[in-house]
Amino acid sequence: xxxxxxxxxxxxxxxxxxxxxxxxxxxxxxxxxxxxxxxxxxxxxxxxxxxxxxxxxxxxxxxxxxxxxxxxxxxxxxxxxxxxxxxxxxxxxxxxxxxxxxxxxxxxxxxxxxxxxxxxxxxxxxxxxxxxxxxxx
Numbered sequence: 001x002x003x004x005x006x007x008x009x010x011x012x013x014x015x016x017x018x019x020x021x022x023x024x025x026x027x028x029x030x031x032x033x034x035x036x037x038x039x040x041x042x043x044x045x046x047x048x049x050x051x052x053x054x055x056x057x058x059x060x061x062x063x064x065x066x067x068x069x070x071x072x073x074x075x076x077x078x079x080x081x082x083x084x085x086x087x088x089x090x091x092x093x094x095x096x097x098x099x100x101x102x103x104x105x106x107x108x109x110x111x112x113x114x115x116x117x118x119x120x121x122x123x124x125x126x127x128x129x130x131x132x133x134x135x136x137x
Contacts, residue, residue: 008071012070019063023060026056029052029053033046074124078120078122079122080118080120082115082118083119086105086107086108087112089110101114
């Protein structure tokens with residue numbers, strides 16, 4: 001299994017390679033555009049080259065957005081919370097561990113039982129939430 005940094009590095013290298021190739025195509029098309037302008041004017045070939053250059057510039061901006069999104073990509077991990085309900089104070093308490101079948105309500109100290117339901121969230125790995133909630137209650 002490869003580390004995520006290696007995979008991100010390969011993806012960024014592929015994006016940089018595509019950016020360099022697109023920039024060289026833009027330079028080549030602009031040279032051809034100026035060369036054809038002398039023979040044909042600002043008519044058909046000139047406008048075709050202009051449209052091709054604008055398509056490649058749009059492609060460059062998409063690649064830049066992809067590169068920025070790739071740098072800020074977050075790895076998610078599941079966080080499963082099990083619910084307990086207290087009928088006397090009408091409060092729902094969520095715990096990460098599913099071990100205790102019953103526990104005392106933190107508000108009114110009545111014995112409460114676990115629901116058969118749980119909720120699952122996807123949270124960012126190594127975030128403040130996952131670092132403080134690593135222990136099972």
